[in-house]
Amino acid sequence: MAKRKNVNKTKKRIRQIEVILYIVIILAIVAGTYFGIFDDPFGIIKPDKTGTVTELDDGKFQLHMIDVGQADAFLLRIPDGKSVKNILIDAGSPNKTRPDTIPEYLLSLGIKELEMLVLTHPHYDHIGAAQKVIESTNVKSVMIPDCDHSTKTWIKLLEKIDEKNINVIFSEVGKTLAVGDAEMKILAPSDNMLAGKEVNDYSIVAKVTYGETSFMFTGDAESDSEAEIIKAFPASELKCNVLKVGHHGSSTSSSQAFLNAVKPDIALISCGKGNDYGHPHKETMQKLGDMGINIFRTDEMGTVIIVSDGKTVSRLEINK
Numbered sequence: 001m002a003k004r005k006n007v008n009k010t011k012k013r014i015r016q017i018e019v020i021l022y023i024v025i026i027l028a029i030v031a032g033t034y035f036g037i038f039d040d041p042f043g044i045i046k047p048d049k050t051g052t053v054t055e056l057d058d059g060k061f062q063l064h065m066i067d068v069g070q071a072d073a074f075l076l077r078i079p080d081g082k083s084v085k086n087i088l089i090d091a092g093s094p095n096k097t098r099p100d101t102i103p104e105y106l107l108s109l110g111i112k113e114l115e116m117l118v119l120t121h122p123h124y125d126h127i128g129a130a131q132k133v134i135e136s137t138n139v140k141s142v143m144i145p146d147c148d149h150s151t152k153t154w155i156k157l158l159e160k161i162d163e164k165n166i167n168v169i170f171s172e173v174g175k176t177l178a179v180g181d182a183e184m185k186i187l188a189p190s191d192n193m194l195a196g197k198e199v200n201d202y203s204i205v206a207k208v209t210y211g212e213t214s215f216m217f218t219g220d221a222e223s224d225s226e227a228e229i230i231k232a233f234p235a236s237e238l239k240c241n242v243l244k245v246g247h248h249g250s251s252t253s254s255s256q257a258f259l260n261a262v263k264p265d266i267a268l269i270s271c272g273k274g275n276d277y278g279h280p281h282k283e284t285m286q287k288l289g290d291m292g293i294n295i296f297r298t299d300e301m302g303t304v305i306i307v308s309d310g311k312t313v314s315r316l317e318i319n320k
Helices: 002-034 101-108 130-136 152-163 223-232 256-262 282-290
Strands: 061-065 074-080 083-089 116-118 141-144 167-170 176-179 182-188 205-210 213-217 242-244 266-269 294-297 304-308 313-316
Touching: 074 205, 083 101, 101 130, 116 130, 130 152, 182 223, 223 256, 256 282, 266 304, 282 294, 294 304
Parallel strands: 083 116, 116 141, 141 167, 213 242, 242 266, 266 294
Antiparallel strands: 061 074, 061 304, 074 083, 176 182, 182 205, 205 213, 304 313
C-alpha cells in the first residue's frame, strides 16, 4: 500500500509539473507575440481593420508628428474603405545615434507598407533615415522634387530607390493625387524655386484634404516659396485646419501674408530640444500666438497625434 501511495504522489507531482510547464510555455508565447518576437498563432492580439494594434477609432484620419529631434517625419494614416493607406512625409534623423527611430515607430504600429514616401527636399534632417525606411518597409512610391543636388546621402538614397525599383513621382504644382479617402494637392515648388539656389525652397508643399478637414505640409519652404504659392492659388484653396510650420519654426518661413492666407487652427512644429538654431524663433511664435493658433511642438511634447473624423480635428492624448 505504501508503495502505491508513493507512486500516486509521484504521478500527481508529475502532472503538477506538466501543468506549470504548460502555463510557462503559454505565457512565453503570449509575451513573445506581444513584443513581436513570435507570430500570433492563437490570435491573442486582436488587430483592428487597419491591421495594427491601436487605440484609435476606426475610420479616422491620423496624422503622427513623430519626435525625431531637430528633423521632420510625419506619418499619415488615411482610411481607404475597410483598410488604410500609409504615407510618410520626410524621414529625417536627428543624429547618427538614433537612425532607427522612424523604422521602429512604423514597426510599433504594425506598418509594413507605405503607399508613398514624400521627401520634401534633399537636406539630411528630412532624408537621414529614408534609406533605412526603404530597406525595412515595402515602399510603393517615392515623391521627390525634380531638383539637382549632389550630397552623398542624397545620391545614395536615389541609388537605393533605383535598386529597389520603386516608382518615382516628381512633384508637379497643381497636381492632385487620390490616396485612399483623401486627396493630396501639390502647391510647390514652382519652376522659379527649382531654378534658384536655396535648397529649402525646393521643398514640396502639399495640402491633404480628408472630408471637410485639411492639412498642409511645407517641408522647409521659406518666404519666397510661400509668396509663389500665394500668387498661384486663391486663399480659398490654401485655408487649412492644420499647418506643419515651415523650417522648424524659423523666422525665414511663416510670413504673415502666408499665415493670413492659410489661417490654420493648429500649428505643428517639429524641432529638437535646445537645438543650435534656436528653433522655433520668437518672431514665428509671436505671429502664431497673435493669431490665436494652437501650437504643438515635439521639443516640448514629444510625438503628437492629430485625428480627424472628416469634420473636425483634435489632438489625441497619448498615455505615457
